[in-house]
Amino acid sequence: MTDATQYPPFGVTADLVILTMRNDELCVALIExxxxxxxxxxxxxxxxxxxxxxxxxxxxTALRELREETGIEPHEVHLEQLKTYWTLGRDPxxxxxxxxxxALGPIQGELQSGSDAARADWHTIDAALGQRLAFDxxxxxxxxxxxxxxxxxxxxxxxxxxxxxFAIADVRRVYEEVWGVELDPxxxxxxxxxxxxxxxxxxxxxxxxxxxxxxxxxxxxEYRDASGLVPIEPPFRRMDAAR
Amino acid sequence: MTDATQYPPFGVTADLVILTMRNDELCVALIExxxxxxxxxxxxxxxxxxxxxxxxxxxxTALRELREETGIEPHEVHLEQLKTYWTLGRDPxxxxxxxxxxALGPIQGELQSGSDAARADWHTIDAALGQRLAFDxxxxxxxxxxxxxxxxxxxxxxxxxxxxxFAIADVRRVYEEVWGVELDPxxxxxxxxxxxxxxxxxxxxxxxxxxxxxxxxxxxxEYRDASGLVPIEPPFRRMDAAR
DNA sequence: CGAATAGTGTCTGTTAGACAATATCGA
DNA sequence: TCGATATTGTCTAACAGACACTATTCG
Numbered sequence: 001m002t003d004a005t006q007y008p009p010f011g012v013t014a015d016l017v018i019l020t021m022r023n024d025e026l027c028v029a030l031i032e033x034x035x036x037x038x039x040x041x042x043x044x045x046x047x048x049x050x051x052x053x054x055x056x057x058x059x060x061t062a063l064r065e066l067r068e069e070t071g072i073e074p075h076e077v078h079l080e081q082l083k084t085y086w087t088l089g090r091d092p093x094x095x096x097x098x099x100x101x102x103a104l105g106p107i108q109g110e111l112q113s114g115s116d117a118a119r120a121d122w123h124t125i126d127a128a129l130g131q132r133l134a135f136d137x138x139x140x141x142x143x144x145x146x147x148x149x150x151x152x153x154x155x156x157x158x159x160x161x162x163x164x165x166f167a168i169a170d171v172r173r174v175y176e177e178v179w180g181v182e183l184d185p186x187x188x189x190x191x192x193x194x195x196x197x198x199x200x201x202x203x204x205x206x207x208x209x210x211x212x213x214x215x216x217x218x219x220x221x222e223y224r225d226a227s228g229l230v231p232i233e234p235p236f237r238r239m240d241a242a243r
Numbered sequence: 244m245t246d247a248t249q250y251p252p253f254g255v256t257a258d259l260v261i262l263t264m265r266n267d268e269l270c271v272a273l274i275e276x277x278x279x280x281x282x283x284x285x286x287x288x289x290x291x292x293x294x295x296x297x298x299x300x301x302x303x304t305a306l307r308e309l310r311e312e313t314g315i316e317p318h319e320v321h322l323e324q325l326k327t328y329w330t331l332g333r334d335p336x337x338x339x340x341x342x343x344x345x346a347l348g349p350i351q352g353e354l355q356s357g358s359d360a361a362r363a364d365w366h367t368i369d370a371a372l373g374q375r376l377a378f379d380x381x382x383x384x385x386x387x388x389x390x391x392x393x394x395x396x397x398x399x400x401x402x403x404x405x406x407x408x409f410a411i412a413d414v415r416r417v418y419e420e421v422w423g424v425e426l427d428p429x430x431x432x433x434x435x436x437x438x439x440x441x442x443x444x445x446x447x448x449x450x451x452x453x454x455x456x457x458x459x460x461x462x463x464x465e466y467r468d469a470s471g472l473v474p475i476e477p478p479f480r481r482m483d484a485a486r
Numbered sequence: 487c488g489a490a491t492a493g494t495g496t497c498t499g500t501t502a503g504a505c506a507a508t509a510t511c512g513a
Numbered sequence: 514t515c516g517a518t519a520t521t522g523t524c525t526a527a528c529a530g531a532c533a534c535t536a537t538t539c540g
Contacts, residue, residue, distance in 0.1 A: 008293055009252030012329070012340055049329075050251055050338075056331040058340075084327040084342050086255070086292075088299040095293075097255050097301075097340060099327050169519070187503060189520060210518025211510040412492075430530060432493060453491025454537035 010086075011096040014061040015046030015137070017082060017144030018070065020107040021161045026125050026177050028141060029069060029107075030133070031117035037092050038134035044141065045069040045120065046098065062101040068114045070107055077105030078160035080227045082144055085136055100140045102147055104160045149178055155229035156195055159218050165199055167213035168192050195219070195232050253329075254339040257304040258289030258380070260325060260387030261313065263350040264404045269368050269420050271384060272312060272350075273376070274360035280335050281377035287384065288312040288363065289341070305344040311357045313350055320348030321403035323470045325387055328379055343383045345390055347403045392421055398472035399438055402461050408442055410456035411435050438462070438475050 018029040030042040047065050055061045058081070063074050082100040090096060111120035128141060151157040158174040159166065172188045175181075196216035219230060261272040273285040290308050298304045301324070306317045325343040333339060354363035371384060394400040401417040402409065415431045418424075439459035462473060 010255045010292075010340070012253045012255075049253075050331075053331070058327065058329045081326055083324055084301065086301050088293075088296070097253070097342075099340075167519085184503070184505085185518080186505080186520075186522090191502090193520095208518075209512045209516075211520075213519055410492085427530070427532085428491085429493070429495095429532080434529090436493095451491075452489075452539045454493075456492055 008095060011091070011094055012049045012058075013046050013096055013098045014049065014058060014065055015044045015098050015100050015140065016062060016065055016069070016103050017044060017100060017141055018066065018103040018105075018107070019144070019148060019161075020105055020122070021174060021177065022122055024173055024177055026145075027122040028125060028128050028144075029111055029120060030123050030128060031069075031113060031120045033134055034116055034118045040118075041134045042123070042128070042131065042137075043134035044100075044137045045114065045117070047114070047116065058099055062099075062103075065114075066103055069111060069120060070105075071109065071112055072105060072107055077103050077107070078157060078228065079103045080147075082140070082147060085140060087136075090135060098135075098140075100144065102144045104148065104157065106161060106163045145178075151229070152178060154231060155225075155227075156218055156232055157229050159196065160229075165215045165217050167215060168196075169213055171196075192216075195230070251338060254334070254337055255292045256289050256339055256341045257292065257301060257308055258287045258341050258343050258383065259305060259308055259312070259346050260287060260343060260384055261309065261346040261348075261350070262387070262391060262404075263348055263365070264417060264420065265365055267416055267420055269388075270365040271368060271371050271387075272354055272363060273366050273371060274312075274356060274363045276377055277359055277361045283361075284377045285366070285371070285374065285380075286377035287343075287380045288357065288360065290357070290359065301342055305342075305346075308357075309344075309346055312354060312363060313348075314352065314355055315348060315350055320346050320350070321400060321471065322346045323390075325383070325390060328383060330379075333378060341378075341383070343387065345387045347391065347400065349404060349406045388421075394472070395421060397474060398468075398470075399461055399475055400472050402439065403472075408458045408460050410458060411439075412456055414439075435459075438473070 016029070020027055020029075029045055031045050033039050033041055033043050045065060045068075047061070047068075049055050049058065049061045055064065059079070062079060062081075066072060066074065066077065066079065080102050082102045084097060084099045086095070086097040088095070090098075111122065113120040125141075125145060129138065132138065133141065148157070152175055158171050158178075161174050162170050168189050169185065171192055172183055172185060175188075176183055193216070197219045199215040199217055225231065259272070263270055263272075272288055274288050276282050276284055276286050288308060290304070290311075292298050292301065292304045298307065302322070305322060305324075309315060309317065309320065309322065323345050325345045327340060327342045329338070329340040331338070333341075354365065356363040368384075368388060372381065375381070376384065391400070395418055401414050401421075404417050405413050411432050412428065414435055415426055415428060418431075419426055436459070440462045442458040442460055468474065
């Protein structure tokens, strides 16, 4: 660390794995690259740190990219740092270190393509991983999904996919889709009612057929860790599948 | 991402949170900085990526720094990426992004100071966190310890602190020290014998008084995740304290 | 022998998971 | 009414935690 200037200069980007549920399917936001390298291929949205010194932290860059891409306000999503990626020659233009972020939210509308994207769209996880993405974005996407899967087990992160008020069955559908399993509705209900807070007033949103569900929201007062998530009790094991 | 060269150049370092047990105390490796900034203060060991293109991946840098600092061979330690840190002006010389790594191992000997360090020594966690470290290294160290604590709960990572063969009580002492709790020896025994593999031959290493303990090692064949750790069964809860 | 540590047995309260039963809606 | 979904009840096997007990060493 004696003389920093003797070491090679890097570019630093923040790339985003933005996941949401659309029609009960787990989807990821991808852009189509407008420029080389990987022109025309799909990639995770992202961009370089500190356009004109606007970013003061790594998170600023991630939040800015998130806003540009989805038009969503930061407080509506869960955002956490995922992992950092670099291998020699990973980007042919110059050495680029990418700090990947995981963003989860109830994002409804269509996406807006930023400056460097020809278009931006939602893709199901299977469709996205079934093709070659730009750079090492296949790996980043896999890591992001794995992180989300793991966090369902010991946090209330599933609720970040849902609007502010939701039914327990909505939470269950998130688990079922993200884990790819079927869960027993009865047992799930019991476990989760303790995790969330019942909304008393609120007319029961009456969507489909069947008995209307009570609405819940995330508990505000409980202990949250640095990531803003509430730990859920001992284990919600991935093996807890019905049948 | 249109023109990478318009963005500011960053230096990239790998800094290490190297934890080990010495005299049943959790200790961290710190260096005393030889040069400005923070000259004379304690800091996590680390260094810039790719001195003369020697590093082809981020992990290469971490492994190289680890070897230089501890003289330890990579296969003897558990190494995982922790988190990446940057805020504007974090390093007064130039903008530096630091990829922090967590290294856990049964590191016995003294430390060798690298080129940029006046000296390198082991410090207990309390001593290290009780003073002002260079840069944002207090935060990085706290994050590293928290990661280690969390991983004890659902992996066999405790064994990475120990030599290849160990007694169950050794594992228990790791949990007790890292979590700062007392665990019931009997119940701990039962849970952990399933996690590890008994070494049949191996004369019972006879250290202190009392009945000599059977030796165990980590299971080689079981499923290991990408980090090389074996998941341990449902929950080893932090609350599982005795008394 | 007694002190110390390793390891096993046993009991009890809790809980996960299976599955049945009830509640409340739309058609 | 039926079909669908929400919610609660019940049972059982497993298990965590408390704690007593046995095993094996050293001094």
